Amino acid sequence: MAMALEDGSQAAGSSLAQDMKGLIGRYTDKTFDWDAFPASRDFPDLARCQMRYIGGGGSPKVNDPATLPAGKFTFSMVHQPPGKFAASHSHEVVEHFLILEGVLTVGWVWGDEVIEAKLAPGDLVLNKLGRPHGFRNDGVEPVLMQITVGSGKPQPPVYVCHPRDKGIEAARRFGAGAGPDKIIPFNPDSSDFRQRELAQYLVRYRDRVPVWHKAGFASMTYIGEQAAPPQHYRMEMIHLSKGAGIKAYSRDVEDVYFVLDGTVTVGWEENGKTVEQRLGTRDLIFNPAGRAHYFRNDGPADARFTMVVGSPAPETVAFTAA
Structure with a gap:
């Protein structure tokens, strides 16, 4: 069983944990x-x-x-x-x-x-x-x-x-x-x-109309279909209700989460191992192409973050509630 570390990551796989930490930008460190x-x-x-x-x-x-x-x-x-x-x-x-x-x-x-x-x-x-x-x-x-x-x-x-x-x-x-x-x-x-x-x-x-997903979050498209025309990437704003979360997914391109308010727990999975980090306001994580990852709201209030995806193509991920 994975043991929680003081910084909020999971001890199952120190290499994966270090990789994850290396792709987080903390507002307070900048x-x-x-x-x-x-x-x-x-x-x-x-x-x-x-x-x-x-x-x-x-x-x-x-x-x-x-x-x-x-x-x-x-x-x-x-x-x-x-x-x-x-x-x-x-x-x-x-x-x-x-x-x-x-x-x-x-x-x-x-x-x-x-x-x-x-x-x-x-x-x-x-x-x-x-x-x-x-x-x-x-x-x-x-x-x-x-x-x-x-x-x-x-x-x-x-x-x-x-x-x-x-x-x-x-x-x-x-x-x-x-x-x-x-x-x-x-x-x-x-x-x-x-x-x-x-x-x-x-x-x-x-003017943005939120689309509520069965996984327990709402998305508002800013760059993509029925919004600003995508050319190199697309972007959505995510409203994540407290207590909501999704199962891991992966893409063939990178995506990035940037927290606007609240806290968001992000997890990475690899070969049966899981590591997690919690992001605060104006923290960012870069999720590489092919990396299985998920998000969850463990905080006391709803959270918002932007998700930028390195492709202009329409969304193909079927998000599933955790």
Whole structure:
């Protein structure tokens, strides 16, 4: 019989337990990096910091020993103080912003015109491959967001309006012209093709309809069918009722759990051995391809976590209650 260790893992298989610990990113073990983005140096208006969990996440610091190696995607958090902005740029892959705290203004760029949308906690925008975009904190509190880039080794961003080239005021507008009609508020009901394009990639938390599974949890799709279109990966938000749990499953690609609130117990199985670790708020675990794993809520309250899967294909796992 497996004997519980003080850290919550199971003693059946020290190698498996060490492997599991090595693929967990603990929020309390990490530090925000205020020098993650070299293009922001010497520009106080661009100040923001990054906490890396998986890969560089848009930062060139891909060899950070405190960061897990990336597979199909990167995973990080970014903190942006009030009044600061990120200059408009594009990527060769998709990336998403999931707002955890504060209100973020995101701008998508078409020439000298920009459509701006405000995102509240729980909202997401999937920035389309090649679409120039920037973001700004117009609020009174800091913004904290989770960012995923759809490649393990993304190329450096291509800036379209950086203050070193166009000046601070133009860059703050993401390159929009000075006229009042050059910055257009987001309107999902508009017939403008640009508005319609952005509307496909912007997901409101308030509009998500939970799907309750017989295994005792609810899922809300953010990137996938009937949500933002998946291209490199997909993502769901999981609401796990207290006392609920599922039997082990495996995939042919990795998946990642990132706890938003509450606690989640995660287990790995191999050759009849089981190890477990409990994750707290803003802890993350990387579950490798082929690894049998499960989740359970042993806490006193319901928990929420995001699940990012390294494939755009629809879900094939049939989750079964434990």
